[in-house]
Amino acid sequence: MEKSPAHKKIDEKFPDAVLDAHAQHGDETLIIRKDAILDVAQLLKEDPELQFNFLMDLTAVDYIGRQPRFEIVYIFVSIPNSTRLRVKLQSDDLYPTVKSLTPLWETANFLERECYDLYGIRFDGHPNLTRIMLYEGFEGHPLRKDYPKKKRQPLIGPGAKSSHKH
Amino acid sequence: MEFLKNPSQPGPPEDGQIITTRFDKVLGWARKYSQFVYPFVTACCGMEYMSVASSHYDLDRFGTAFPRFSPRQSDVIWVVGTISHKLAPLLKRIYDQMTEPKWVIAIGACASCGGPYDNYATVQGIGTIIPVDIYVAGCPPRPEAIIEGVVKLQKMILESKQMWKVGAP
Ligand code: SF4
Numbered sequence: 001m002e003k004s005p006a007h008k009k010i011d012e013k014f015p016d017a018v019l020d021a022h023a024q025h026g027d028e029t030l031i032i033r034k035d036a037i038l039d040v041a042q043l044l045k046e047d048p049e050l051q052f053n054f055l056m057d058l059t060a061v062d063y064i065g066r067q068p069r070f071e072i073v074y075i076f077v078s079i080p081n082s083t084r085l086r087v088k089l090q091s092d093d094l095y096p097t098v099k100s101l102t103p104l105w106e107t108a109n110f111l112e113r114e115c116y117d118l119y120g121i122r123f124d125g126h127p128n129l130t131r132i133m134l135y136e137g138f139e140g141h142p143l144r145k146d147y148p149k150k151k152r153q154p155l156i157g158p159g160a161k162s163s164h165k166h
Numbered sequence: 167m168e169f170l171k172n173p174s175q176p177g178p179p180e181d182g183q184i185i186t187t188r189f190d191k192v193l194g195w196a197r198k199y200s201q202f203v204y205p206f207v208t209a210c211c212g213m214e215y216m217s218v219a220s221s222h223y224d225l226d227r228f229g230t231a232f233p234r235f236s237p238r239q240s241d242v243i244w245v246v247g248t249i250s251h252k253l254a255p256l257l258k259r260i261y262d263q264m265t266e267p268k269w270v271i272a273i274g275a276c277a278s279c280g281g282p283y284d285n286y287a288t289v290q291g292i293g294t295i296i297p298v299d300i301y302v303a304g305c306p307p308r309p310e311a312i313i314e315g316v317v318k319l320q321k322m323i324l325e326s327k328q329m330w331k332v333g334a335p
Contacts, residue, residue, distance in 0.1 A: 134287075135252045142286040151286060154251045156258055157294040 004028050006050055006085055010040055019090075029086040037074075037089055038099040044076055044085065045104055052076035052085060055101060058111035060119040064145035068092035072121060074101075100125040118143040137161075193328040197241070197267070198320040199229030204240035204264065206257060209247030211274035211306040218309035228316050237263040242319065248276040249289040261296045267329045269322075270298045271315050275305040 003011070007021050007030060017036040022029050032040055044052040054077040061071045068090040077084045089098055100123040101108035112123040113132040120141035123129055131138065135155060140147050154160045207215050218225065225231035234240040237260045249257055261270070272292050275281035278301045280290035292298060299322060302315040 133252075147286070149285075152251070153286070154289070155255050157254060157289070 006030070006044060006052075009047055009050060010043060013043055014039060027084065027086060029088060031088045031090065034089045034091055034096070034098055037087070038101065038103070040087065041074070041076070041101055041104055044087075050078060051080045052078045052083075054079055055105040055107055055111070056084070058101070058108060058115060060115050060121050060143075062119065062143065062145045070096050070119070070121070072096065072098055072115070095120050095122055097122040097124050099123070102126055117141070120144065190328045191324070193330055194324040194326065197328070198323040201228075201230040201242045201269075201316075201319075201323075202232050202234040202240045203230055204235070204237055204243040204260070205233050205246060206243055206260065207246040208249060208253065209274075209276060211246045211276065214306040214309055214312065215244065215246045215273065218312045223309050223313065225313075225316070228313070228320060230316055237261075238265055240264055241267070242269040242271060244271045244273055245277040245292050246273040248281065248283060249292055249295075250287050251289055252287075254289050254295055257292065258295050269300075269319055270296055271300045271302065271319060272298045273302045273312055273315065274307055275303065278303065281305055 003021070004023070006028070007018060010018055010030070010032075014036055017033050017040055018030055019033060020031040041055075044050050055074065056077045057073075057075040059073050061073060063069055063071065070091045070093075072089045072091070074087040075084060076087065089096075091098070098121065100112055102112070102123075102125065109127065110132060112121075112126050113129060115121050116123060116126075116129050117131040117133050118141055134142070137155075138153055140151070152159055205215060205219070217223065219231070219233065230242070237243070241264075243261060243264060245257065261268075270292070272278045276283065276288070277292050278298075279293075280288050282305070284290070289295065300315045300319050302311050304311050307315075
């Protein structure tokens, strides 16, 4: 497969960063070494031709039973070029730690907090990595596939822990 | 009888001018037509709330058209939509702040029983947190169903024992 412009640029600057690449229905995906994400994202954002200036989404997938178990997914959009690029990182740690993109995009702040809250991914360098959807005192990360389906942690009402204050 | 002692007073009332009733009934009749609603609207059912609260369905026919966004000024709280565990303490606090007498209508499947969301985030019916008087079924309920709930509540108010006090407690 012909390398895309983004793939070529990353290969030029960080030769061992791209582990794999594929495209489907015109949407391109690059799988990147986990520790290279901040450099690669900076290149994608600041390169005068690529101009991926918008971090559209940041999430994770729990492929339980597979190795590596977790994938962290970034969707970058170039508004001037009308292109989008999916970048994935893979990790088999129970609590993967990746570098925060908050130095590049303010929006990464809330997206990473959500990802931390629901998947337990740690973001190194995030200014305030706390829960955003759920509440203080919530145990575990409910979008992980091993979170018990029937587990409830109400703040008040039946089943509430008395230690919760409100 | 005053008019016997003082003939200048008007004569005895004629037929149909006096109605005997119970004080509870009169108070209930007044109360059922003057419900200030606290709309606790959280999710998609809110669309039907907006529809029913707008002029087309004319809630003023039931004396319940006036939304009050202060719990202390409202008589009935309409819980419209999904309630998450994070929100539950706030719903309880708002209910606690309402002055007696007060009523609760749970509108829609989510408020009544959790609806389609049997998961870590959603309260399985507000009945687990606060006492509910009327449940309105539907996902979302049609405006007519909500109005039926209002009418049922009116009936309930009219028939219940009224709380009242004169002067300082
Ligand atoms: S009952 Fe249905 S329409 Fe109403 S809030 Fe729940 S999901 Fe939305």
